[in-house]
Amino acid sequence: MSAVSSETILVADVGVDVEMLRASMPPGPATMLSLAQGVDSVLTIVDDSKPSLLVIGCTSSSNTALELLREARRRHENCAIVVLYGGSPNGFMDRAFQLGADDLITLPQPQGAVIFALEKAVSRRRGAGGGVALAPLICIVGPKGGTGKTLTACNLGVALARAGARSVLVDIDLQFGDVGLALGLPPDRTIYDLAVSGSTVDSDTVGRFLTLHASGLNTLLAPVRPDQAGAIKPDFLRQVYMALRVEHDFVIIDTPPAFSPEVIATIDIATNLCVVGMLDALSLKDTKIGLETLALMGRNADDITLVLNRSDTSVGISHADVATILGRAPAVLVPSDRAIPRAVTEGMPIVLADERSGPAQAFKQLAQLYLRESAYATASGSVESSKRAGGRRSLMRKGR
């Protein structure tokens, strides 16, 4: 999907560097107008063409731009309106949001950031108008290595797919990602191949680099060699996520045990964070630091689901101690099971290898939490893809 189409109008205010404005925009057949011709005359064209996206390029002192914004919003409820502006925000941002802007972006910005904001705005308006809404983006995090992030990501993804939700798992452990191995998938196409393909990052392109698991789960696999990791930048990831969120019901991200720039960018836009910790003193200390770091990053505790892996380990720490140390009780407890390493060796997620095992039940419970929270499950208790059905659904924190 590209946000910019023949239904896009780009309006440049007086005093705006038009070349810079154009360069910030994604490629596409937008109609370019100048606000120098007057608000009324621009509005006449907007009224005639009924755009799905109106981009206003202006300075933060432009009352004319705000006037255009107010009238355009009043007349075109379903049109996404994004303001790209230069100068200090002062009260401009508040005013523009009050008048109905879907997003505001300061210039200059890398094109990827602008594309992300435009697609998000368009998608959100479509969702509000009864079209396709953005899927939740669930980021699996755990600051320490080996806590069970990949195990959780794979089994959650498979459990969601088996419940009928269109799900995709992206492996951004860019140097040592092992989702492919854990699911028994050959890395014939990876995120690296997508990054160096030189193609526009839209749903069609990204779709060509996905590898389908037998459960129905889509995957975008990590690079096969650590030296390829440098080709994947946060800006590129944002575009990939947006393309995937439009086409799926759930997007799950498996991360490396570090707050790398890619992980920080992902945490920043994720709708949900699934923190995976283990039951031992050192891991709990790291999980606590991880939770505190998420709070410092401005993430709301309500967006975080805590998974306690190896929850039956006997180390003299009770589950009540865990809740006290971490300041919250785990939502899901995953016991240790020798079948897990065996299943990993066979490239088979435990939810398929041994459906009745404790860990499989725990991962299905985790999937149910997300299904319930996203209002994806129908009232009858069965699960239906509202995207396939073309209906609306309320989502967890959509549209971050």
Ligand SMILES: Nc1ncnc2c1ncn2[C@@H]1O[C@H](COP(=O)(O)OP(=O)(O)OP(=O)(O)O)[C@@H](O)[C@H]1O
């Ligand atoms: N509940 C469990 N029972 C038995 N083995 C487990 C359990 N959880 C994880 N393991 C094993 O521990 C190892 C590490 O798990 P996993 O790869 O999921 O961790 P990770 O957090 O993704 O690690 P990294 O930070 O290196 O990416 C794997 O070999 C896995 O099979």
Ligand SMILES: [Mg+2]
């Ligand atoms: Mg891992």
